[in-house]
Amino acid sequence: MTPPPLTWLYAPGDRPRVVARALLAGADVVIVDLEDAVAPDRKEYARAATAELLGAPQPVPVHVRINALDGPLAAADLAVLAGLPGLSGLRLPKVTAPEQVARVAATAPGHPLYALLESALGVERAYPIAGAHPAVAGVALGEADLRADLGVSGDAGLDFARSRLVLAARAAGLAPPCQSVHPDLRDLEGLAASCAHGRALGFLGRAAVHPRQLPVIERAYLPGAAELDAAEEVLKAAAQEPGAQALPDGRFVDAAVVAAARRTLSLARRP
Known part of the structure; x- marks a missing residue:
């Protein structure tokens, strides 16, 4: 049995030096972000820099979070990145319908897809999205956007959505989802407590936005x-x-x- 990944480290696609450091930071998976972390006037540069990186295999799996599927940039992202030897997976933001995932699977065959659910509608359709296509390898929440959509604060308001996601992943035969990022880089105690809560809910591993978060996540999810x-x-x-x-x-x-x-x-x- 191959051990599953526990740590997923985001890095902005328009900052190649940060991406290079992320590849050496010890994360199980590096996620190059072309979406929220990149300003509109930097999108083309981020795509080109990411394509250059992924023109060769990388020392760790590299996923790319492309731009929103309902916007004009996602098609360009897929046209440039699909098929590159260094690409290990695609993360699809703001998914609200299984048809969106199926279209990406047809456009970029052979790549594992990870659907990010960031709205009430996406969560309501979690199971159909998780089972939308054999290429779907995982689902996850985008909790910042989901909080804004639901108008909730704190963790308690998201626990129903989190449990819904865990159930949908299991029902679709997928691996347990990883937790969304903990945005406060200095709050390592809060990160550890949040990871313990996520583990109790059925999550496995967590996305991070800084290398200092990786050891905390790994300790929280490794068995004692x-x-x-x-x-x-x-x-x-x-x-x-x-x-x-x-x-x-x-x-x-x-x-x-x-x-x-x-x-x-x-x-x-x-x-």
């Missing part, structure tokens, strides 16, 4: 010593006596518990 010990006990018991059983400490073991233990140990084997 007690979790590893418990997982190993479950697998040992299952190997000795297949089928449902109760451990001496009262824990019940069945196929679902064994699968969860395997996932826990897979995370611990990350390189």
Whole structure:
């Protein structure tokens, strides 16, 4: 079982030096952003610089967040970037309908697609979007835009949408979604607490906007010593006596518990 990514680091596409540093920062995936992080008068330069970067394979997977699908720039982004050897995935912002995803899949075949849901309508259609095409590899929330759309503040107002996303991803057979970014770069304690909350909701990993956030995210999502010990006990018991059983400490073991233990140990084997 290949360990899943836990850290996804955004870098603005119009700042090649920042992108170059991001590639060496230790993130599992680097996301080059052509959308919100790039001013309108820098869009063409960002696209050209990103195409130059992705003309060759990169040391870590590189995804590109293209411009909004309902605007004029997304088609140009796809025309330039699709097929480049360094491109590992496309992140599609502000998705509101499965047809949008299907059109991108037809335009840029062979690339994993990640749909970003950033509005009430997008969240309401989470499951159809998650299952829109076999190329869909994941879904995620864009929480800043979603907060603005819903008129909510703080975390509690988004928990329904977060759980809805986790359920939709699972129902569509996708990996658990990663959390949206924590925008306060200095608030590492708040980031850790937010990651713990996201993990409890069923998320796996998190997007970051600065390298200093990466170790906090990784620590929050990697299993601790007690979790590893418990997982190993479950697998040992299952190997000795297949089928449902109760451990001496009262824990019940069945196929679902064994699968969860395997996932826990897979995370611990990350390189």
